[in-house]
Amino acid sequence: TQLLEQSPQFLSIQEGENLTVYCNSSSVFSSLQWYRQEPGEGPVLLVTVVTGGEVKKLKRLTFQFGDARKDSSLHITAAQPGDTGLYLCAGAWGWNFNKFYFGSGTKLNVKP
Amino acid sequence: EADIYQTPRYLVIGTGKKITLECSQTMGHDKMYWYQQDPGMELHLIHYSYGVNSTEKGDLSSESTVSRIRTEHFPLTLESARPSHTSQYLCASSDIGTNPHEQYFGPGTRLTVT
Numbered sequence: 001t002q003l004l005e006q007s008p009q010f011l012s013i014q015e016g017e018n019l020t021v022y023c024n025s026s027s028v029f030s031s032l033q034w035y036r037q038e039p040g041e042g043p044v045l046l047v048t049v050v051t052g053g054e055v056k057k058l059k060r061l062t063f064q065f066g067d068a069r070k071d072s073s074l075h076i077t078a079a080q081p082g083d084t085g086l087y088l089c090a091g092a093w094g095w096n097f098n099k100f101y102f103g104s105g106t107k108l109n110v111k112p
Numbered sequence: 113e114a115d116i117y118q119t120p121r122y123l124v125i126g127t128g129k130k131i132t133l134e135c136s137q138t139m140g141h142d143k144m145y146w147y148q149q150d151p152g153m154e155l156h157l158i159h160y161s162y163g164v165n166s167t168e169k170g171d172l173s174s175e176s177t178v179s180r181i182r183t184e185h186f187p188l189t190l191e192s193a194r195p196s197h198t199s200q201y202l203c204a205s206s207d208i209g210t211n212p213h214e215q216y217f218g219p220g221t222r223l224t225v226t
Contacts, residue, residue, distance in 0.1 A: 031213040042118075042202050042217030043155075050213060086152055092213050099170075100145070100215060102155040 003027060004091055004103035012109040016078050021106045023089035024071045030092045032065055032072045033100070037086040046074075079110045115139055118203050118218035125193055126226055133188045133221045135203030144186040145215065147202040148172060155202060161186060162208075193225045 007022045023032065031050045035043035047056050049065035049072060056063045060083075062075040076083055089103040116137040125131055137144065142163045147155040147170075157170030161180040175197070176190050186205075190197055200222050204215040 033214065035217075039151075040220070040222065042204075042220050045214055045216065048211075048213045088154070090155075090215070099157065099160070101157075102147075104154040105152065107152060 003101045004089055006087075006089060006103035006106050008106060009104065010107050010109075012111065013079055015080055015110055015112050017110075019076050019079055019108070021074045021076075021087055021108075022071070023073070023103050025091065026070065027091070027093075028069050030069075032069075033090045033092070034063055034072070034074055035088040035090065037088060037105075043088055076108075079108075081110045081112050084108055084110050116203065116205055116216055116218040118201075118221050120221060121219060122222045122224075124224045124226065127192075127194055129193050131190050131193055131223070133201055133203075133223070135186045135188070135218060136184050137186075137205045137216075137218075138184060139205060139207065139216070140183065141205035141207045141216075142183070143206045143208060144180065145204040145206075146170075146176075146178060146186070146188050147204065148174065149200045149202055149220075151200070159188065193223075195225045198223060198225050 005024050033048045034046045037043040047063045052067045052069045054065045060077045064073050087106045090100045093099045119134045144161045146159040149155045156172035158172050158174040159178040161167045167178050176188050200220050202220045203218040206215045
């Protein structure tokens with residue numbers, strides 16, 4: 001059973017389009033992280049959201065944590081080919097964040 | 113920028129061989145983790161450590177073993193490699209005190225067992 005469900009699984013869009021990726025769970029997490037991973041490399045941390053309802057912006061990327069801390073979304077404005085990669089959400093679990101659970105990922109391809 | 117290193121980056125080895133995947137971090141992080149990931153798929157936690165002489169198994173059953181004799185070093189060992197062990201292995205670390213929510217990953221080791 002996947003603790004964190006990501007959707008869509010695959011996304012192929014043209015440069016300049018907007019997109020939203022979702023990360024949903026029935027469980028409450030202490031925090032949620034978003035990572036971007038390129039083939040053959042380790043995931044790179046993009047952002048951490050901790051407070052329910054929190055919104056964070058990173059240039060063209062906007063991250064939101066649900067009020068109940070069970071879900072999160074990543075919105076990319078005017079996507080560029082450099083945004084291509086695997087986007088992973090991860091939830092920190094436990095009082096001392098001793099475990100992180102990862103979603104299945106969204107593979108994004110931005111065509112020039 | 114995170115300083116966490118993994119060697120080798122790529123390894124092709126025959127069935128039955130013993131292998132050790134190395135992971136080192138220079139950030140003084142207490143917690144370290146090993147994940148297994150098939151290409152383009154989710155990460156599965158196989159081992160983690162709270163600190164020196166502390167190791168725990170993760171949620172995905174693995175025939176590998178780990179040790180944590182020094183804070184900066186968290187090697188993973190397979191006593192007898194099998195084709196089913198073919199995968200990408202990712203090491204990560206996090207700081208309990210400063211940023212407990214955030215993990216920093218190494219570049220990974222791509223293991224192929226023939």
